[in-house]
Amino acid sequence: MRRLRQFLSRKLNWVALALVGIFLGLALAAPILSPPVDSENPADFQIHEGWVELVPQPPSEEAPLGTVIYHRSSIGGVYLLHFDVFHSFVWGTRSVLRFGLITALSAAILGTVIGAISGYIGGPFNAIVMRLTDAFLAFPVIAGVWLFRIIMEMANVTLYDYSNLDVMPVPQTAFQRVVLALDIDPVMLTLIVFSWVAYARLMSVSIVKLKQMEFAEAAKSLGMRSSRMITRHLIPNAIGPIIVLVSRDLGGMVILQAAFAFIGVSGTVDSTAIPEWSRMLILGRDWIIGPGGDPFTFWWTYLPVTVALILFGIGWNLLGDGLNVFLSPWEATRRGRSR
Amino acid sequence: MALFKFILRRLFLAVVMFLVITAALYGIMMLAPAEARAMMYMPSGGRGNDVNLIKTIIREHGLDDPYPVQYVRWLLSLVQGDWGWSPTLSEEVLAALVKRTPVTIELTLYSVLLFIPIGLISGVVAGWKRGRPIDHGLRLVAFIGTSIPPFIMGLILLAIFYVGLHWFMPGRISISNELDIRSDAFRTITGLLTVDGLLNSRPDITVDALRHLALPVFSLSLAHWATLMRVTRTAIIEELDKEYVTAAWGRGLPYALAVWRHALRNAMVPALNSSALSAAALVTGVFVVEIVFSLPGVSKPLTQPALAGAFFFAPDVAAMMGFAVYGMFMVLPLMVILDFLQAVIDPRIREGVLS
Numbered sequence: 097m098r099r100l101r102q103f104l105s106r107k108l109n110w111v112a113l114a115l116v117g118i119f120l121g122l123a124l125a126a127p128i129l130s131p132p133v134d135s136e137n138p139a140d141f142q143i144h145e146g147w148v149e150l151v152p153q154p155p156s157e158e159a160p161l162g163t164v165i166y167h168r169s170s171i172g173g174v175y176l177l178h179f180d181v182f183h184s185f186v187w188g189t190r191s192v193l194r195f196g197l198i199t200a201l202s203a204a205i206l207g208t209v210i211g212a213i214s215g216y217i218g219g220p221f222n223a224i225v226m227r228l229t230d231a232f233l234a235f236p237v238i239a240g241v242w243l244f245r246i247i248m249e250m251a252n253v254t255l256y257d258y259s260n261l262d263v264m265p266v267p268q269t270a271f272q273r274v275v276l277a278l279d280i281d282p283v284m285l286t287l288i289v290f291s292w293v294a295y296a297r298l299m300s301v302s303i304v305k306l307k308q309m310e311f312a313e314a315a316k317s318l319g320m321r322s323s324r325m326i327t328r329h330l331i332p333n334a335i336g337p338i339i340v341l342v343s344r345d346l347g348g349m350v351i352l353q354a355a356f357a358f359i360g361v362s363g364t365v366d367s368t369a370i371p372e373w374s375r376m377l378i379l380g381r382d383w384i385i386g387p388g389g390d391p392f393t394f395w396w397t398y399l400p401v402t403v404a405l406i407l408f409g410i411g412w413n414l415l416g417d418g419l420n421v422f423l424s425p426w427e428a429t430r431r432g433r434s435r
Numbered sequence: 436m437a438l439f440k441f442i443l444r445r446l447f448l449a450v451v452m453f454l455v456i457t458a459a460l461y462g463i464m465m466l467a468p469a470e471a472r473a474m475m476y477m478p479s480g481g482r483g484n485d486v487n488l489i490k491t492i493i494r495e496h497g498l499d500d501p502y503p504v505q506y507v508r509w510l511l512s513l514v515q516g517d518w519g520w521s522p523t524l525s526e527e528v529l530a531a532l533v534k535r536t537p538v539t540i541e542l543t544l545y546s547v548l549l550f551i552p553i554g555l556i557s558g559v560v561a562g563w564k565r566g567r568p569i570d571h572g573l574r575l576v577a578f579i580g581t582s583i584p585p586f587i588m589g590l591i592l593l594a595i596f597y598v599g600l601h602w603f604m605p606g607r608i609s610i611s612n613e614l615d616i617r618s619d620a621f622r623t624i625t626g627l628l629t630v631d632g633l634l635n636s637r638p639d640i641t642v643d644a645l646r647h648l649a650l651p652v653f654s655l656s657l658a659h660w661a662t663l664m665r666v667t668r669t670a671i672i673e674e675l676d677k678e679y680v681t682a683a684w685g686r687g688l689p690y691a692l693a694v695w696r697h698a699l700r701n702a703m704v705p706a707l708n709s710s711a712l713s714a715a716a717l718v719t720g721v722f723v724v725e726i727v728f729s730l731p732g733v734s735k736p737l738t739q740p741a742l743a744g745a746f747f748f749a750p751d752v753a754a755m756m757g758f759a760v761y762g763m764f765m766v767l768p769l770m771v772i773l774d775f776l777q778a779v780i781d782p783r784i785r786e787g788v789l790s
Contacts, residue, residue, distance in 0.1 A: 115570060227448070231455040234766045236718040239759035242737060246755050313536035351584045358586050359726040360738040384590065385598045402587055420645045 098421055109418035110397050113410030119404075122189040130160075130183040140191055140372040142183035152383055152397050153178065161185060162396035164379045166365065181376060185400050187374030192408065195284060195353055196346040196369060202288045204342045207295025212326050212334075214296065215303030222300060229293040237352070241361050244282035244289075283353050283362050291345065295338055302334035336423035340416045347412030354405055375403040441778045441785040442771075448765045457513075460759055461506045469498040472752065476519075496572060505522070505573065513760065519753025524736050528757035531736065537626030538732035541644075542651055543721050550656035550663060555699070555706060558658075558667020563694050564701075580661035585720055588654040590726035596650060603650045605728045612643050651728040655720050658733060659713065666709040670702035704781045711773035718765045732759060739744055 103109055122129070131319060132139060142356045144163055147153065153163045161182035214225040230240030274280075306312060315325055356362045357374030358381075364370075365378050384391055464472065473492040493499060497508065511516075518529035537752060561573040583591070595605045608616065615637070616628070622636050629648070632641030674680065675698055683693040710717075722734035736754045778785035 227451070231449075231452040231459075233712060234449075234452050234715055234763060234770060235456050235759075236715045236722070236762040236766060237736075238719040238722050239762045242755045243460060243759060246752055247463065247467060250467040250752075251568070313753060355500070355584055355586045355723050359723055381590065383596055391594050391598070398590075402590075406583055406587065409584065413582070 103422040106418060106421075108414055112414035112418050115407055116415055118190055119189050119408060119411065122186055123193050126186045126190055129421060130186045132183075140184065140187040141375070144178040144180060147178040147199070148155055148176065149178075150176070152394050155396055164376060164397045165277060166379050166382065174331045178374070179379065181396055181400060184376050185404065186371045188376070188401070189404075191371050191402075192353075192373060193351045196412075199284050199291075199349045199353075200342045200345040202362075203291040203345065204338055205255065206288065207292035207297075208335075208338055209297035209335050210292065211299025212303050212331055215300035216307060216322065216326055216330065217305055218307070222304070226297065226300065229296055232290060232293040235290065237286060238356065238429045239357050240286040241283055244285045245362065248280075248282050273385075274416040279364075283356050286351065287349050291349070294341060298337050298341065299331075299334060302337070302345050303330050306330050306333050336415065337420075339423060340420045343412050343416035343419055347401055347409040351405060351409050373401050373405060377405075437782075437785045438778060442775060445771050445774050449771055453767060456763060457510065457760065458506060460756065461509055462502065464756070465505070467718050469493045472498055473603045477500040483573055509756075518760075519756045521736060521751050521754035521757075522579075524754060528753050528771060531754075532733050532757055532761050535731060535733045535735060536597045537628070538730050539721060539734075539750075540727065540764075541627050541648060542655065542725065542732065543628060543718070545648060546655045546659070547717070547769070548661040549652060551707075551710065553656075554660045554663030554710075555667050555703060558664040559694060559699050559702070561664065562668040562671030562675065566669075570668075577661035577664050585658055586656050586723055586727050588657060589650070589724060592654055593728070603646050605650075605730075607644070607647055607649070607730055608640070609643050609647075612640050615640065616633065636710050647730075649691045651724045651730060655717075655724045658720070659710070659717055662713065663706055663710055667702055667706040669696070670705045671698055674698040674701050700780055703778050704784070707773050707777050709781075711770045714769040714773065715762075715766045717769070718762055721765075722762075731774075733758070 129144070133142065144159065147163065150165070152165055153159060155162045159178075159180050159182060161180075164181055166177045166179060168177055210225065214222045221231040303326075312325070312329060315329055320329075351377040353362075353371060354374045354377065357370045358377050360378075362370060365375060370378075377398065380394075380401065383394035439682060469512050470493070471488055471491045473496075476492045476496050497505065500508075516529055518532075520526075520528070521528050521531065524531050542692050557573050559569045564570050572617040592603075593605060597605060616623075622631070628644035629641050632638060632644060671694070675694070680693050680698055683697060722732075722737065724730075725734045726738055736751065736758060
């Protein structure tokens, strides 16, 4: 309780809670704030049918944050589409939260399990696992995104034999079937594969320390099984830093995802793998500079999403900082002393 | 001697890391069926729907062989300089990457040379003057630096300094100078335009290249500077609380000297270590920034739209694998250099007392 009060007494923590709360609220209230056309099957984007203006439209009754336009080329010509910014903004909150939660939690669970087991076994085994994590740390994630995107593309390869108008059967591996069935997003997969290492290292270091403590020795001498020991005593005692890292990663991963989508590594604007906010960023990029170099002529095309992305990152980061003090008593007392 | 041994050990570890990662990469590639991977050896003009051709390719390149055999074969061809042919770039992958290297090197080098010294110095100042206005100011800037992602920072900078003020531009060099560089009178010596400009006694080209580099270097450095500053600040605060600083001060050494000569030396080790661990993030940042500022660096094939032929669609596997290997060739030396610096500073590390 005392620590909770301490947590709530810092003003920055309130800022963090407010920011995170706003995004959670937006995500929950999305169907009310911006009712989808098809409520059974809500889409993240909404297109204003029949709008033909050649520039993004300013905020109005039908489009509370205006629209941004997209020239979509397909068979039969180029279509001009007006995307509703407000709808994408609100529903995009859902998709980024979902992405951040799934990615950060999967990486955390994977890393915690591997780190805990490796740390508990210790010795040369732990040393080898830590060397492996070193190797993962030396790999630029952006190349990983490309790798997994190509794997997805190859999973979709079907070869047509036009000589007899038949489809050449390309055998699908089990992995590909899983990928296609779950509709896995390459960026998400990459971020999970390359960020569990931080959790594993944290966990392993804590477990190596904890397992030598008296309570652990006592539990062991009483004949407690290793699996129970790890799950009931060691992991709960070492989970603090992991939770902090999850909170920081949640913001960080969403920003990385947006960055990759923005520069075009995760696919084209048409692709469903592109999160809504990033689609707005890509489409809004061409309108940052209005006529005469005025950056505010079409402010609604890029400003809301940019600001939201920055605040999203800040919110989760601050929450992580706050939790860090909250969850580690040592940190709390040290701060208490120095202030 | 110990230092030499330390370097050898680090280099050996780097090679092991390289092998582990490439083995993993190739293993992931192997998850796709041989028919799909055959696309990577498709001769130009070959039709992707040609079933017999695909079967021939699988047989010729042994795509049905067990994983270790294929991996070793791929590794050998990598060592021999055969990195494959990229259909989207219509170029040999290795040649394409080497050709674009100077741009990437310039960006990376200047960023690292900028943010590491500045990060260390500002971290020391912030830690030394903790609680004072300069500390709060630096921490606020660092907070902004870490909060605004580099690609958004890039857009903001372009909007202000390119569109608004016309001070700096995207791209690598102005068009008027581009022609001069392509001409025979301009000798390419290092490939780095900033250096070649001086060597060719054309300082205007150096200035022009620097003007184009200013924004990307700044937006890349900012986030990494912020992290480095925070780590240095924490480390220096810890060091300044130790008794040797008090003792040095007590013996009559000026406090500033105790900070800069003694505490900084000890604080540099964790600071450089954090930079070494984020070397991969730095390289990812380099590629993102290159694309945002349309620098023609090695990240070019990343965003090149894959050629969607009339009949089939070929994932550009060779370019991807080449790019991944190239990325590691950037990260690993950076890590080794930063580890080397730590060992130079701290004898305990090179003696292996601290790992």
